[in-house]
Amino acid sequence: MSLIEIKNLHATVDGKPILKGIDLTIEPGTVHAIMGPNGSGKSTLSYVIAGREGYEVTDGDILLDGKSILEMEADERAIAGLFLAFQYPVEIPGVANTTFLKAAVNARRKAAGEPEVDAMQFLKMLREKTKLLGVTDEMLKRAVNVGFSGGEKKRNEILQMAVLEPRFAVLDETDSGLDIDALKIVADGVNALRSPERSMLVITHYQRLLDYIVPDKVHVLAMGRIVASGGKELAQELEATGYAGYGEPEAA
Amino acid sequence: MALAARSYPGPLANRHAELSLKLAGAGVGWLDTLRADSAARYRATGLPTPKVEAWRYTNLKDLVGIDFASAPVVGDMALDSLPRASLLAVNGHVLAFVNGRLRPDLSTLDTLPAGVTLLPLSEAIHSDEQALSAHLGRLVEAEENPFVDLNTALMEDGVVLRLADGAVLDKPLHIISVGAVADTPLAFFPRLLAVLGRDARATIFESHAGIGEGAYLSAMASEIVLGAGAHLEHYKLQNESQSAFHVANTRVTVEAGAVYDNFVLQIGSRLSRNEVHTALIGEGASCRLNGAYLGAGKQHLDSTTFIDHAVPVCASREVYKGVLDDQAHGVFQGKILVRRDAQQTDGHQLNRALLLSRQAEVNAKPELEIYADDVKCSHGATVGELADDQLFYLQARGIDRETARGLLIEAYVQEALDEIGNAEARLPFQRLVGGWLKSRKG
Ligand SMILES: Nc1ncnc2c1ncn2[C@@H]1O[C@H](COP(=O)(O)OP(=O)(O)O)[C@@H](O)[C@H]1O
Ligand SMILES: [Mg+2]
Numbered sequence: 001m002s003l004i005e006i007k008n009l010h011a012t013v014d015g016k017p018i019l020k021g022i023d024l025t026i027e028p029g030t031v032h033a034i035m036g037p038n039g040s041g042k043s044t045l046s047y048v049i050a051g052r053e054g055y056e057v058t059d060g061d062i063l064l065d066g067k068s069i070l071e072m073e074a075d076e077r078a079i080a081g082l083f084l085a086f087q088y089p090v091e092i093p094g095v096a097n098t099t100f101l102k103a104a105v106n107a108r109r110k111a112a113g114e115p116e117v118d119a120m121q122f123l124k125m126l127r128e129k130t131k132l133l134g135v136t137d138e139m140l141k142r143a144v145n146v147g148f149s150g151g152e153k154k155r156n157e158i159l160q161m162a163v164l165e166p167r168f169a170v171l172d173e174t175d176s177g178l179d180i181d182a183l184k185i186v187a188d189g190v191n192a193l194r195s196p197e198r199s200m201l202v203i204t205h206y207q208r209l210l211d212y213i214v215p216d217k218v219h220v221l222a223m224g225r226i227v228a229s230g231g232k233e234l235a236q237e238l239e240a241t242g243y244a245g246y247g248e249p250e251a252a
Numbered sequence: 253m254a255l256a257a258r259s260y261p262g263p264l265a266n267r268h269a270e271l272s273l274k275l276a277g278a279g280v281g282w283l284d285t286l287r288a289d290s291a292a293r294y295r296a297t298g299l300p301t302p303k304v305e306a307w308r309y310t311n312l313k314d315l316v317g318i319d320f321a322s323a324p325v326v327g328d329m330a331l332d333s334l335p336r337a338s339l340l341a342v343n344g345h346v347l348a349f350v351n352g353r354l355r356p357d358l359s360t361l362d363t364l365p366a367g368v369t370l371l372p373l374s375e376a377i378h379s380d381e382q383a384l385s386a387h388l389g390r391l392v393e394a395e396e397n398p399f400v401d402l403n404t405a406l407m408e409d410g411v412v413l414r415l416a417d418g419a420v421l422d423k424p425l426h427i428i429s430v431g432a433v434a435d436t437p438l439a440f441f442p443r444l445l446a447v448l449g450r451d452a453r454a455t456i457f458e459s460h461a462g463i464g465e466g467a468y469l470s471a472m473a474s475e476i477v478l479g480a481g482a483h484l485e486h487y488k489l490q491n492e493s494q495s496a497f498h499v500a501n502t503r504v505t506v507e508a509g510a511v512y513d514n515f516v517l518q519i520g521s522r523l524s525r526n527e528v529h530t531a532l533i534g535e536g537a538s539c540r541l542n543g544a545y546l547g548a549g550k551q552h553l554d555s556t557t558f559i560d561h562a563v564p565v566c567a568s569r570e571v572y573k574g575v576l577d578d579q580a581h582g583v584f585q586g587k588i589l590v591r592r593d594a595q596q597t598d599g600h601q602l603n604r605a606l607l608l609s610r611q612a613e614v615n616a617k618p619e620l621e622i623y624a625d626d627v628k629c630s631h632g633a634t635v636g637e638l639a640d641d642q643l644f645y646l647q648a649r650g651i652d653r654e655t656a657r658g659l660l661i662e663a664y665v666q667e668a669l670d671e672i673g674n675a676e677a678r679l680p681f682q683r684l685v686g687g688w689l690k691s692r693k694g
Contacts, residue, residue, distance in 0.1 A: 050648050053640065078650035090645035094663025103659060104649040111650075143663075144645075160649060 001066050003028045003199045004168055008060035011048045018044045020224035021060070026168070029196040033210055034203045035235060036221035037243040042203045043087055045221070046172045049201075050084040051077045064168070078104075079111045083166030085157040087173040087203075092144040097156070100144045101126065101163055108164070129162040133189045150177035151186075158189040169193075170201045175209035187212030207239040222246035259298035260316040262398060263469070264439060266295070268405050271322050275408050277377035282385045290389075291405035297398045309583040309615040310525055310554045315497050318467055322406055323351040323440035331432050331463065334358055337687075338461035338520075340489050340680040344424035347372060347411050350432055351468070352440025354409050358428075367419030367452075373410035373443050383414055387447055391475040391503040397527075399499045403441040403473035410443030410472075415452035417479070424455040424677075429472065431496055433464030444474035444502075448482035448510075455485040455677070460500075461520065462493025474502040478510040480534055485513045487677050489684065491520035494549070498524040506566075508534025515672050516543035517681050518553045519688050525554040525583075532559070532566035532594075541570045542671035546688050547580030547612070554583035561594040561624075568598070573668035574605040575661055576612035577692060587619040588631070594624045601631040606638065606664050608657075658689050 004026040011019040018041045026032055036042055048055045049062060051074035061068050069077050092100065106116045126140065133155045145153050154174050161169055171190065175183055190200070190213050202213055210218070210232060218235045220228040220243075227246060228234065264271070268291035277283045299316055300307040331350050347370075348358035354372040364370055369380060376384050392400045411427055429442050448454060460470060470492060478484055492498045498521040506512050516526050530539045545553040559568045574582040584603045605614040618631045638660050646656035665685050672678040 050644075052644050052648075073653070074644060074647035075650050075652045075656075078648055084648050086645070086648075090641050092642050092645065092660070092663065094666045095659055099659075100646070100649070103646075103651050103655065107650040107652065107655070164649065 002026060003065065005063040005066070006060070007063070009048065009057065009062065010059035011044060012056050012058055013044060013054065017058070018224055019048065022224075022226055024219065024226065026199045026201065028199055030216040031194065031200045031202060031213065033215035033218045033235065034201060034221050035205065035207070035218060035238055037246055038205065040221045040246075041224045042221055043172055046084055046087075046170045046203060049170055050074055050082060075107065078164075079108055081167035083161050083164060083169040085161060085169065085171040085174050087176065089145045089153040089157055091146045093146050095144050097140045097142055097144050098126070101160065104160070104164060126163065129159060132192060133159050133162070134185055135159050151179070151182035154178060154182070154186055155189070158186055162189065162193060167197060168199050168201070170203065172203045173205060174202070175204055175206065183209065184212060207235040210235045220246060257301055258303045260301055260312060262294055262298045262402065263316060263318065263320045264322055264402065264406065265298065267322065268295070271406060275406065276374040280377060280381070283377065286389050287405050290401040293396060294398050294401035294405055297396060297401070299398050306556070306585070309585070309617075310523070310552065315469065315523060318437050320439035320469055321436045323353065323408070323438040331355070331430065334428060334430060335461050335463055338491050339428060339459035340426070340457050340487070341683065342424055342426050342457050342677075342680055344426050344457070345370060346426045346428060348428040348430070349409060349442055350430050351434070351438055352408055352429070352442055362423070365420065365422045367416035368421055369412065369414040370425065371412045373412055373445070374408065376412040380412060380414070383447070384412060384445070387445055387475065387477065389475075391477070391505060392473070397501060399471050400473045400501045403443060403471055403501070407441045407443040407473070411445070413446045413454065413456070415448045415454055415482075417449035417451060419449065419452045421454035424457055426457045426459065429458070429460045429470060431462040431468040431470050431492060433462065433466035433468060433493065437467040437469070439469035439471065442470070442472040444472065444476070446474070446484065447477045448479055448484055450479040451481040452479065453483045455674075456487070457677070458488040459491065460489065460498060461491045462496050464493065465495060467495045467497065469497045469499070472500040474500070476502065476504040476512070478504065478506045478512055480507040480509055482507070482510040483513075484511070485674060485677065487672065487681070488514075488516045488526075489681070490516065490518040490524055490526060491684070492524070493520065494522060496521045498526075500526050502528045504528070504530040504539070506530060506532050506534065506537040506539055509536040510534065512539040513673065514539070514541050515677075515681070516555065517684065518543070518545040518555065519684065521551065521553070523552040525556060527556040529558040530560065530568070531562055532568065533562050535563050535565050537563075538567040540671065541568070542668060543572045544665050544668040544685070545572075545574045545582055546665070546685065547574070547582055548577040548692065550579050552581045552583070554585075556583070556585040558587045559589070559599070561588065561590040561597045561599065563593060564595045564597070566594065566597055568600070570601040570603075571668055571671045572603040573665060574614060575608065575665060576605060576614060577608040579609070579611040581612070582614040584614070585617045585619070586631070587621065588629065590622040590624050590627050590629065592623040595626040597624060597627040597629065599627070599629040602633075604634045604636075606636060606661065608638070608661070654693055658693065662686070662689055
């Protein structure tokens with residue numbers, strides 16, 4: 001069975017139609033990329049999948065393991081194995097990063113009928129995951145994303161993914177604002193999480209990220225629809241031609 | 253009645269003559285005079301209506317509608333033990349009062365260090381009369397505050413803490429005031445006088461709580477005098493029972509280089525007003541007036557502060573945060589006066605409120621009155637709701653909505669609790685805030 005099936009998905013934001021019929025099937029263990037011009041609806045798609053309030057599905061369906069998730073709250077979807085790495089990670093003053101991560105882990109354990117995670121064990125597990133991503137102890141103590149640089153925020157997103165071990169992750173422009181070194185760290189972190197059971201949808205504006213996270217399939221999203229699909233070579237074509245013809249004028 | 257009546261008839265106003273005969277220290281000349289003068293003023297002024305600017309947001313109509321009896325006359329209730337869970341959990345010297353009266357059996361006064369005088373007011377009237385007569389009523393004589401006058405007129409007991417120059421109170425003093433609901437609504441008037449000599453240091457906790465359902469009025473008045481270089485940490489919990497009224501007035505003078513560090517958590521009562529006035533009267537004096545208020549149901553919680561920068565090079569810092577649910581009403585009034593001479597004043601004020609329901613309401617009135625030209629003063633005020641993007645971010649990680657809300661509210665209050673510099677003092681407040689959050693759920 002496919003892990004994720006998006007069928008004829010139509011969605012509005014504040015009553016405004018943004019997604020206008022998206023079809024996408026993702027098999028276990030595969031990485032799909034979605035590219036597209038700014039404003040084409042990439043983040044909207046990611047929010048609709050994650051279950052954000054105000055993003056209303058007017059037609060179509062999203063299936064996880066063949067079952068619709070549309071009636072599920074965002075937290076229920078996360079427990080079911082979905083994960084969204086935010087394009088703009090949210091700052092939460094007053095909540096320490098570790099407190100936040102522990103709450104997320106315990107939410108999962110509670111749903112699974114398991115006891116809360118042991119504090120020492122949790123820290124040990126966390127240390128292993130932070131090493132790869134260059135997340136310092138100091139970053140763990142700080143409030144979630146508060147005072148983090150752009151790169152630190154993105155690494156923090158991937159750290160959360162590593163801790164929560166989702167079955168399906170949507171990475172929304174995880175490359176934006178990163179220099180090449182930071183990009184490599186993030187890509188290494190993501191690649192380390194690739195597995196035969198885990199699928200990903202990598203959203204990006206630029207082909208550059210896909211040199212490091214090599215996708216199985218590439219789709220082009222323009223004006224709320226998938227207008228082209230292909231292998232990883234499609235990304236290279238787009239790099240050469242730009243999004244002209246896909247709803248965004250070529251940069252002058 | 254006149255349309256724009258500026259006052260309500262004050263409860264107990266006409267009973268002073270009869271009550272005063274039974275008060276502790278009745279017959280002590282200077283005290284009789286002090287009480288009688290205050291009673292006369294109170295009778296003349298009554299209690300303010302919202303027509304009086306300072307009381308615009310806090311209406312006392314429910315309070316004045318109650319026929320209070322003065323607690324000392326009725327006597328205290330039988331009470332075997334203190335409601336520990338409603339109090340700050342701190343160790344130290346304990347002076348516990350039930351309906352305004354000292355309960356020696358619930359108090360623990362250990363041996364005091366040299367230079368420290370710590371007495372119940374009812375005893376100090378006799379054994380520490382000279383010092384008492386020199387200070388009692390001095391900080392409040394210049395202003396007309398009917399609640400202070402009422403307190404002075406009918407005060408029966410309280411705490412006198414005096415530290416000689418350089419003296420250090422070895423352990424915190426915990427003042428516990430419990431309102432025990434009786435058949436008649438009671439009013440009681442605890443009094444605190446704290447006089448710290450040069451470079452003296454002390455920590456005072458106050459816990460105000462109640463037992464039983466029903467109305468009572470707790471109207472404390474405090475006078476605090478800090479000599480040059482003295483340091484006072486003053487932490488207060490207002491956790492009165494749900495039908496109680498709590499009106500407290502604190503007046504502080506801070507001499508050169510001295511520090512007044514105050515934090516007030518208000519979570520109890522039906523209506524409360526906590527008013528703190530601090531005068532920075534010596535160069536290099538500073539104060540920190542911080543607090544938090546958490547309201548639910550129909551609670552009305554008022555935090556009113558006044559900081560008087562009277563001389564140069566003083567600093568004040570003020571952070572108040574409120575969380576209001578249901579139909580709760582919060583009031584923050586913060587006035588900072590920088591007098592002409594008070595050059596190089598450093599003043600910072602922040603008050604923020606979080607509304608958890610559509611019917612919850614907050615009135616915030618920051619007021620900066622600056623007459624000096626070389627000053628650094630800032631103030632900020634925000635009122636908001638829980639941020640949708642933060643809630644979504646937490647939920648997107650699997651944290652359910654209720655837990656997510658709890659985390660965000662706790663984080664919000666934490667910003668105010670972080671102003672408690674002393675980690676040991678922060679803990680008991682944290683526990684009470686946590687308890688409040690838990691009681692909100694489900
Ligand atoms: N909260 C919103 N309210 C109204 N329109 C929105 C909102 N968020 C996004 N949009 C609109 O939806 C479209 C798609 O936006 P988005 O999904 O963020 O695009 P992308 O991520 O591809 O850049 C844009 O036209 C944008 O203006
Ligand atoms: Mg986007």
